[in-house]
Amino acid sequence: LAPQKSTYDVIVIGAGIQGSFTAYHLAQRHKDTLLLEQFLLPHSRGSSHGQSRIIRSAYPQEYYSRMMPDCFRLWQQLEAETGTTLYRQTGLLVLGPPGEPELEACRRSLGVDEVLDAAALSRRFPGFRLQAGQVAVLDSTAGVLFADRALRAVQEVFRRHGGTLRDGEKVLSIQPGATVTVTTTAGVYKAPRLIITAGAWTGAFVEQLGLRLPLQPLRIDVCYWREKQPGSAGLGSVSPCFLTLGLSQAPHGIYGLPSIEYPGLMKVCHHHGSPTDPEKRDQIPSSTPRPDIAVLSSFISSYLPGLETQPAVMETCLYTNTPDEDFILDRHPKFSNIVIGAGFSGHGFKLAPVVGKLLCELSLGEEPSYNMAHFAITRFPGVLGAAQ
Numbered sequence: 448l449a450p451q452k453s454t455y456d457v458i459v460i461g462a463g464i465q466g467s468f469t470a471y472h473l474a475q476r477h478k479d480t481l482l483l484e485q486f487l488l489p490h491s492r493g494s495s496h497g498q499s500r501i502i503r504s505a506y507p508q509e510y511y512s513r514m515m516p517d518c519f520r521l522w523q524q525l526e527a528e529t530g531t532t533l534y535r536q537t538g539l540l541v542l543g544p545p546g547e548p549e550l551e552a553c554r555r556s557l558g559v560d561e562v563l564d565a566a567a568l569s570r571r572f573p574g575f576r577l578q579a580g581q582v583a584v585l586d587s588t589a590g591v592l593f594a595d596r597a598l599r600a601v602q603e604v605f606r607r608h609g610g611t612l613r614d615g616e617k618v619l620s621i622q623p624g625a626t627v628t629v630t631t632t633a634g635v636y637k638a639p640r641l642i643i644t645a646g647a648w649t650g651a652f653v654e655q656l657g658l659r660l661p662l663q664p665l666r667i668d669v670c671y672w673r674e675k676q677p678g679s680a681g682l683g684s685v686s687p688c689f690l691t692l693g694l695s696q697a698p699h700g701i702y703g704l705p706s707i708e709y710p711g712l713m714k715v716c717h718h719h720g721s722p723t724d725p726e727k728r729d730q731i732p733s734s735t736p737r738p739d740i741a742v743l744s745s746f747i748s749s750y751l752p753g754l755e756t757q758p759a760v761m762e763t764c765l766y767t768n769t770p771d772e773d774f775i776l777d778r779h780p781k782f783s784n785i786v787i788g789a790g791f792s793g794h795g796f797k798l799a800p801v802v803g804k805l806l807c808e809l810s811l812g813e814e815p816s817y818n819m820a821h822f823a824i825t826r827f828p829g830v831l832g833a834a835q
């Protein structure tokens with residue numbers, strides 16, 4: 448056996464969608480890159496697994512909507528590079544009360560928009576109902592990304608460009624310095640640059656680097672709902688995606704996608720979950736009340752009456768939320784050759800091509816392509832804990 452190579456230009460920890468896209472950009476820039484993943488791939492223990500994620504142009508915050516044309520372009524580029532279909536255009540409805548500030552901001556982000564009242568919505572999309580006075584904004588650019596397939600595709604291109612992906616290899620410790628030393632369950636690696644994209648594990652993991660990031664892992668119930676009469680309500684596989692804003696019964700929002708994973712079952716989830724530890728997410732007694740399911744059942748009976756009101760399939764996934772639900776994309780305040788990408792707060796998948804580009808630029812000491820003020824670590828007080 449050839450001795451294992453141990454020195455790289457850049458090491459990336461965590462092969463979810465963010466770490467994989469970061470490694471993809473680095474390899475395309477001819478950086479000798481090592482991507483480390485604790486689990487054997489593919490796995491379903493993090494945040495990037497499953498078949499579907501929403502991609503949309505409509506965003507309440509213009510610092511995300513401005514990134515979306517670049518994201519759509521980079522997703523298309525990945526489709527072309529791998530000859531795979533990664534995206535299905537379905538359109539997306541943003542449902543809520545007219546004048547609601549985030550809904551209005553979504554409208555503005557679209558430039559050309561289409562606003563439907565309750566009658567117009569049920570004519571155009573017969574499976575959907577609105578309450579009196581509510582409206583739906585249509586983002587016709589939006590659709591579904593095939594998540595598992597996308598993760599495989601980005602890792603495949605990374606490898607094709609000479610990148611090294613080592614899975615089933617957990618990083619145990621990091622020694623900062625001009626050369627960073629990374630010790631895993633299988634070896635010791637060195638590089639002048641390190642990027643940490645460890646998803647829900649990031650908060651605990653960066654404590655060894657003297658950082659206390661306000662990252663809260665949440666366990667999300669991923670629920671799939673059966674059509675009462677298959678194919679009869681304009682739901683199922685022909686439905687647009689949707690999300691709600693400003694509904695009093697679901698202040699965190701509810702979103703849905705057409706049936707992709709399971710024939711005839713729509714994915715409808717609460718954009719919120721229960722605080723958890725990524726190592727303990729399955730340790731929930733069966734008697735624990737599930738308030739999310741009650742919120743979803745009540746929403747479905749009013750807004751999607753063609754679906755049964757109890758989920759047919761339930762899975763789990765993890766969000767990693769920051770207090771303001773904006774991402775963390777920044778250098779370590781003390782060790783500038785260590786870059787962190789975390790806190791994707793349940794909306795990071797669609798943006799991964801640009802997140803990867805920004806983390807790559809930060810790591811290489813380049814001027815980032817977008818304004819990074821909203822993503823700075825230092826927007827949170829007290830992040831520098833025990834001095835190193």
Ligand SMILES: Cc1cc2nc3c(=O)[nH]c(=O)nc-3n(C[C@H](O)[C@H](O)[C@H](O)COP(=O)(O)OP(=O)(O)OC[C@H]3O[C@@H](n4cnc5c(N)ncnc54)[C@H](O)[C@@H]3O)c2cc1C
Binds near residue numbers: 789
């Ligand atoms: C139910 C659900 C629905 C969602 N819907 C959408 C949507 O519609 N649209 C959208 O844009 N976003 C959506 N998201 C959010 C999106 O999926 C996440 O933001 C994104 O997947 C986060 O990717 P990540 O790479 O940061 O995390 P992960 O995928 O969790 O990757 C982190 C990786 O790091 C690895 N790791 C951790 N510690 C170590 C270690 N010590 N050594 C080695 N490896 C390590 C982990 O094993 C993991 O594989 C959704 C998320 C969920 C859960």
